[in-house]
Amino acid sequence: MRSAPVHAAGITSFAVGRDEPKALQDFLCAKFPISRRTSKAVIDGRNVWVNGKCIWIARFALKTGDKVSLPSAVVKGALRQSGGSAAEGHRAAVPQKRHVRVLWADDNYLVCDKPAGLLACGADVSAERILREQENLPNLVAVHRLDRDTTGCLMFAKNHAAYLAAVEVFKTRNVKKVYHAIAVGKMEYAHTSVNAELDGKDAVTRIARETAGDDASFLRVRIETGRTNQIRRHLASIRHPVVGDRVFGLKSARDARLMRVPRQMLHASGLSMPNPLDPHREINVHSPLPADFRATLRLFGL
Numbered sequence: 222m223r224s225a226p227v228h229a230a231g232i233t234s235f236a237v238g239r240d241e242p243k244a245l246q247d248f249l250c251a252k253f254p255i256s257r258r259t260s261k262a263v264i265d266g267r268n269v270w271v272n273g274k275c276i277w278i279a280r281f282a283l284k285t286g287d288k289v290s291l292p293s294a295v296v297k298g299a300l301r302q303s304g305g306s307a308a309e310g311h312r313a314a315v316p317q318k319r320h321v322r323v324l325w326a327d328d329n330y331l332v333c334d335k336p337a338g339l340l341a342c343g344a345d346v347s348a349e350r351i352l353r354e355q356e357n358l359p360n361l362v363a364v365h366r367l368d369r370d371t372t373g374c375l376m377f378a379k380n381h382a383a384y385l386a387a388v389e390v391f392k393t394r395n396v397k398k399v400y401h402a403i404a405v406g407k408m409e410y411a412h413t414s415v416n417a418e419l420d421g422k423d424a425v426t427r428i429a430r431e432t433a434g435d436d437a438s439f440l441r442v443r444i445e446t447g448r449t450n451q452i453r454r455h456l457a458s459i460r461h462p463v464v465g466d467r468v469f470g471l472k473s474a475r476d477a478r479l480m481r482v483p484r485q486m487l488h489a490s491g492l493s494m495p496n497p498l499d500p501h502r503e504i505n506v507h508s509p510l511p512a513d514f515r516a517t518l519r520l521f522g523l
Contacts, residue, residue, distance in 0.1 A: 319336075
């Protein structure tokens with residue numbers, strides 16, 4: 222028999238009972254009508270907290286009385302994926318066709334507004350594959366990458382010649398990429414830079430404080446280099462990790478609001494560069510802040 226979950230301010234929590242499964246993956250399957258695969262994906266996504274600590278081990282051993290918490294938004298997403306609800310029990314999942322919004326396009330390039338939870342390319346379900354079908358562009362290829370849970374401007378080439386030309390421009394410092402981020406803690410300075418090598422390569426991140434409260438800061442970030450996870454790693458290095466970042470961010474949630482944020486709050490808001498095949502023209506694209514980002518700003522009073 223499932224004990225009733227406790228819903229508090231966007232968090233769904235359970236106390237582990239004496240006779241309930243003690244492996245975390247099995248516990249989630251017992252609490253919700255979701256598959257083991259979905260349960261593991263939720264855990265792998267670092268969305269589960271046990272006694273205020275982020276846990277990402279599927280076989281993590283629970284103890285009677287432990288408090289297991291998840292963002293309610295993640296619970297709803299997992300139930301949709303498994304085609305069930307807490308009250309309905311198991312049923313077959315109904316796949317939903319995704320749509321990716323196009324922000325700008327010309328004859329050779331396309332910039333989309335990548336949603337959270339979607340890889341840029343290289344997967345059965347990715348922004349690249351969706352756009353190929355959606356826009357009837359079988360040769361479409363991603364020019365650069367964004368993390369799965371980073372949203373915003375993502376550029377694609379419509380043909381191989383356009384791709385090669387764009388890659389050459391991205392190797393220069395003529396591409397201006399602007400991000401917005403919500404970081405943990407109050408950023409002391411209005412402007413600061415992090416110039417620290419990543420993976421043995423130069424990396425420069427320039428940070429401007431938009432607004433700040435006691436517990437979080439809203440930042441505008443520009444990167445002069447494009448190293449893997451650069452913004453997330455650099456912000457973590459100065460003790461202001463991105464809110465919702467379960468990899469480089471906080472592993473314990475002293476502030477319960479941190480458990481409510483289902484992903485890292487990092488958004489690629491602007492992309493500007495010379496058009497690779499027409500250098501006399503500029504590509505200048507803006508992506509508005511997504512709804513969950515704005516909700517997190519409100520959550521922290523920003």
